[in-house]
Amino acid sequence: MKWVKITLPIIILSASAAACWALIAHKPAVAPQAGGKPPPQVTVATARLETLRMDVASQGVVRPRTEIDLVSEVSGKVVAIHPAFVAGGFFKKGDRLIAIDPRDYDFAITKAQAQVAEARKDLLREEAEAEQAQNEWQALGGGDANDFVLHKPHLAERRAKLAAAEADLAAARLKRSRCDLSAPFAGRVREKQADIGQYVESGKIVANIYATDIAEVRLPVPSEQIEFLDLPLFYANAAQPAAGPSVTLRAQFAGKIHTWQGRIVRTEGMLDDKTGMLYAVAEIRDPYAYHPSHPPLAAGLFVQAEIAGSERSDLINIPRAALHGGYQVYVVDRDNRLRMRHVGIVRTEADRLVIGKGLNADERVLVSGIELPIDGMQVVIKTVAPGGRS
Incomplete structure (x- = not known):
């Protein structure tokens, strides 16, 4: 049976090879597809x-251009206040906002006037004595007299005392005038810190007030967008800087979007070291004037801004x-x-x-x-x- 073990594998391998050749030789032809995938649409x-006009968007908060603390320069009791001396009250330039009891200062003026009168009397008497000394010396014919004999130092002293008394009178009148705290501009009261009947010390803040003629908005501008704006950079050799680009401000107030118009008037001195932005300042004139299409541009309002860029x-x-x-x-x-x-x-x-x-x-x-x-x-x-x- 040894020959069976040898010849059987040879027969099986030969049959397998013949079958593979038959399959390959008689495989069916594959018909080509009609066309490929179409290009995408x-x-x-x-x-x-x-x-294009390269407008630049920014944002900021409205603030008054001029805002000060109203400070009492004299001490005393508040005896009168303006009707508009309340938070939000409007006043005109020159209005007396607060009055301090002036009686102590009136007394000081009267006393200073008496000192001036006395000093003027002493000067007149000294002038008469000097003239008399001059005449007597000439009558004696004793040559040149010294200054003391002619009362020249005495006259200088009396004139100096009169000048000092007049200065004291001017100081007393100045203090009296400071009893009335008047508005240096037309504006509005932000906060008051004194009221009628209250005693105030010299140097005390009695109110915070701001002007209503011009409002400002600080607008940050990214450094890469500065090239789109004709900003007034205020070069040191510029005789008169040109007006900057116009600005449209938008804000939502009372459920509606309102717009205001302004103009860039200056840029601040340097770039912000944290953000790298340059701050441009927009100015809006007469922000509290009546206008039928929009409300006043009140201080503290947050606004969106569109700065007109170059074309x-x-x-x-x-x-x-x-x-x-x-x-x-x-x-x-x-x-x-x-x-x-x-x-x-x-x-x-x-x-x-x-x-x-x-x-x-x-x-x-x-x-x-x-x-x-x-x-x-x-x-x-x-x-x-x-x-x-x-």
Whole structure:
């Protein structure tokens, strides 16, 4: 049976090889498919040169340009106050806001007047005595007299005492005038800290007041957007700085959005060392004037600001959806193939990109239709985004 063990495997292997050859030789022919996968359909927008005004958005809080602490310069009891001397009260320039009891200061004026009268009397008497001494010396014919004999030092003393008495009278009258605290400008009371009947010390703050002629808003501007604004940087050699760009302020008040107009008048001295921003100051004149379309621009109101920027005619505006992978967009060439471009983005807004370089006018830019575009991919333009053309 030894020959069976040797020949049986050889027979099985030969049969398997013959069967494989038969299968290969007689396999059915595969019919080719009719056509491949069609190119994807895409939406494009046409890149166009536009003249754009590069407005800069900012925000800030309204504050008065002039705000001071009203301080008593004399001590005494408050005997009268202005009807508008309350928080929020309006007053005019020159209005007497608060009056301090003046009687002590009136007494001081009377006393100073008496001292002036006495000093003037002493001076007149000394002048008469000096004249008499001069005449007597000349009658004696004794030569040149010294100053003491002619009463010259005495006259100088009397004149100095009169001048001192008149200065005391002027000081007494000045203190009396300070019993009435008058408004140095037309404005409004923010906070009062004294009332009628209260005794106030010299140097005490009796109120905080601010002017209502001009309001200001500090507006932070990122350093990379300063180039879009014609800001008054106030160079040291500028004789008269030019007016800055206009500003539109918006705020919600009483359930409505209101707008006010202002203008940038200056920039602050340096960049903020924490944020790297430059603060521009917008000025709004007569913020409390009546206007039928909006309420007063009250101090403390938070506002959104739009600063008018410079116009540029070398920029391209495309939909924001055209941006892929950071700073890349794809254009469709004449053969309907995608070509990748690296672009310089000047500004990114809610629904658009403002491109400074990397695109040419009238190029077709891919907007949608492909999630992962590939450079050189064949496409079919299905639609053109609004504002574009194929």
